[in-house]
Amino acid sequence: MALTPPLQAALxxxxxxxxxDSQAMNAIASPGGSGWTGKWGATTGTSTGKMFIDRDANLTYSGGGYAITQSGVGRAYGVYNAFRGINRYIDIDLTGEIWFSVLLQTVTSSPVSHAGLQFNAHADAPYSGNDYDIGKWHVELVANSLQVRYNGANYPNLATLTLGQTHLIVGRLVVGAGNDTMEVWADPADLTNLGTPLFSASSADMGNAVYLGGVFAYAEGGTETTRGYIDALRISDGGGNAAQAFYDATGVVAIPEPSVAAMAAAGLAWVMMRGRRRVR
Structure with a gap:
């Protein structure tokens, strides 16, 4: 059973x-997806040409009740030997309780391969720095290990995940005025009952909204061959409805019960921040 979509697009x-096939993401004039504005890497004049599109295959995952259906065939991948992220502005800033999911796969342990999803990796527009530098907020696979970067600090070895297989990363953000929450799960056995997150923190401020999404894949010091894949990216605040946001991210009509305080904060943030549309 699908939930009623929110009146204002939030996915x-x-x-x-x-x-x-094998086209650099920053060279694609009209990339697809929805909920974005502009193309990948267009946040500044200096973007990376080390992230590419593979049109030959998807990453797939079916565990835990995950029910996202992808459109078409393709996945993102990276080839560089050091961090190179690529970002895209979100059309309507996401606030309050936000759920996200992404499929990730790393392929080598030597050199160490990385693949991940990042948020607000650099300042909102106007912005003149590099688009590709590492930011303060992301979740990634590091070879066979889950790692979260929260406020610029890395939290490694949160879980051991099989190298060369596709893994589902699910996360929850609560973003608004003051400090912001990040919680992360990997390959949950049951999306209707996520249980304790592998990572949880609420001691730092990400900003008043999520305005920028990004992906990255690379290998530490290796040759420039494929090192990691990203697919099926979903980020949603549900238009202020946490259950809708969770459904948007997972395809599951259920949501782990957040604290009353978190729900109240999310509702207040939505009332205060909703409707800020990016203009460029």
Missing amino acids: VLDDFNYGN
Whole structure:
């Protein structure tokens, strides 16, 4: 049973099913997905040409009741030997309680391969720095290990995950005035009952909204061959409805019960921040 979509679009997604095979993401003039504005890497004049589209296959995952259906065929991948992220502005800033999911796969342990999803990796527009530098907020696979970066600090070895297999990362953000929450799960056995997150923190301020999403994949010091894949990216605040946001991110009509305080904070943030549309 699907939930009623919110009146104001709040789902940001990308299945990386566009462009030509092996085309650099920053060279695709009209990338697909929805909920974005502009193209990948267009946040500044200096973006990376080390993230690409593979039109030959999708990443797939079916565990825990995960029920996201991708459109078309394609996945993102990276080849560089050091961090290179690529970002895209979100059309309508996401606030309050936000759920996200992404499929990730790393392929080598030597050199160490990385693949991940990042948020607000640099300042909102106007912005003149590099688009590709590492930011303060992301979740990634580091070879066979889950790692979270929260406020610029890395939290490694949160879980051991099989190298060369696709893994589902699910996360919850609560973003608004003051400090912001990040919680992360990997390959949950039951999406209707996530249980204790592998990572949880609420001691730092991400900003008043999520305005920028990004992906990255690379290998530490290796040669420039494929090192990691990203697919089925979903980020949603549900238009102020946490259950809708969870459904948007997972395809599951259920949500772990957050604290009353978190729900109240999310509702207040939505009332105060909703409707800020990006203009460029």
